[in-house]
Amino acid sequence: MIEVRGLSKRYGDTVAVDDLTFVVKPGLVTGFLGPNGAGKSTTMRMVLGLDEPSEGAATVGGRGYRKLTAPMREVGALLDARAVHPGRTARDHLRCLAQSNGIGDRRVDEVLGVVGLESVARRRVRTFSLGMSQRLGIAGALLGDPGVLIFDEPVNGLDPEGIRWVRDLMRGLAAEGRTVLVSSHLISEMALTAQHLVVIGRGRLIADTSVEEFIGGEEQQGVLVRTPDAEVLARALRNAGAVVRNEHGEALHVSGMDSLRVGEVAMHSGVALAELTPERLSLEDAFMALTSESVEYAASEEVR
Numbered sequence: 001m002i003e004v005r006g007l008s009k010r011y012g013d014t015v016a017v018d019d020l021t022f023v024v025k026p027g028l029v030t031g032f033l034g035p036n037g038a039g040k041s042t043t044m045r046m047v048l049g050l051d052e053p054s055e056g057a058a059t060v061g062g063r064g065y066r067k068l069t070a071p072m073r074e075v076g077a078l079l080d081a082r083a084v085h086p087g088r089t090a091r092d093h094l095r096c097l098a099q100s101n102g103i104g105d106r107r108v109d110e111v112l113g114v115v116g117l118e119s120v121a122r123r124r125v126r127t128f129s130l131g132m133s134q135r136l137g138i139a140g141a142l143l144g145d146p147g148v149l150i151f152d153e154p155v156n157g158l159d160p161e162g163i164r165w166v167r168d169l170m171r172g173l174a175a176e177g178r179t180v181l182v183s184s185h186l187i188s189e190m191a192l193t194a195q196h197l198v199v200i201g202r203g204r205l206i207a208d209t210s211v212e213e214f215i216g217g218e219e220q221q222g223v224l225v226r227t228p229d230a231e232v233l234a235r236a237l238r239n240a241g242a243v244v245r246n247e248h249g250e251a252l253h254v255s256g257m258d259s260l261r262v263g264e265v266a267m268h269s270g271v272a273l274a275e276l277t278p279e280r281l282s283l284e285d286a287f288m289a290l291t292s293e294s295v296e297y298a299a300s301e302e303v304r
């Protein structure tokens with residue numbers, strides 16, 4: 001289990017993580033979701049003892065990472081797949097890691113097998129594609145057979161077959177009773193991989209929910225409106241706090257506002273409506289509606 005309590009991290013004037021509290025339970029894949037710059041990596045680094053919190057604490061199995069006696073056997077992590085000595089072979093990289101943690105060579109060959117890198121184990125890492133480096137990073141995380149696993153954007157650079165492989169691996173690890181925390185900025189990916197979601201934006205907790213609840217929940221409700229004055233209405237709705245997407249011509253997809261309020265805004269703007277229909281949002285739209293106020297670099301047309 002991973003516990004994060006009142007965790008904050010400031011870099012000068014930047015608040016990267018802002019009073020975060022959540023628990024990551026064993027037996028499930030927990031998706032750690034947020035737009036770019038939301039603070040996911042910083043949080044993971046603090047859980048792994050690589051960054052000192054400004055406030056609060058993160059523990060693994062009840063203890064701070066730096067207090068763990070055999071860290072690799074308790075927590076495995078993939079943070080940056082490219083952070084490997086490029087001149088080393090994949091096998092040597094893993095052997096070094098294993099030796100400094102009292103892990104035997106047999107386990108190195110085992111994990112090379114698990115991630116499907118046996119045939120390139122003697123190649124230098126500099127010749128690896130990003131996808132192969134991700135697999136090597138995952139092998140490193142698995143070396144100590146730990147009960148807690150932390151992966152930062154593990155599907156980056158993988159092809160569809162690789163993505164599917166990571167997804168199955170994560171689910172398999174969780175099914176064995178391990179605690180699995182995986183970060184991503186893609187809700188669609190997380191909906192397929194995770195069973196639980198911790199959503200953050202600008203360092204703050206936005207949602208802590210099961211994937212089922214998220215998919216079936218209020219976040220999924222939107223409103224479709226059609227009007228000849230789409231531009232005027234879109235502006236008025238955004239000013240009133242809604243997130244608006246204009247796909248084509250007269251149709252607007254509105255989220256973060258119910259249909260009665262959309263009708264009121266239209267009336268106050270003197271805009272005639274041709275249609276006003278509650279609709280289910282796509283997962284991406286629901287995620288965007290949830291995090292729109294916390295996007296670090298928003299395109300002004302997409303997000304209010």
Ligand SMILES: Nc1ncnc2c1ncn2[C@@H]1O[C@H](COP(=O)(O)OP(=O)(O)OP(=O)(O)O)[C@@H](O)[C@H]1O
Nearest residue numbers: 011014016034035036037038039040041042043185
């Ligand atoms: N070492 C640092 N010095 C200064 N600012 C930092 C540092 N590390 C992170 N930040 C800032 O903290 C915020 C959170 O960054 P972080 O990398 O944790 O976000 P993220 O959710 O992992 O984003 P991404 O998906 O882009 O990796 C950003 O505004 C980032 O610029």
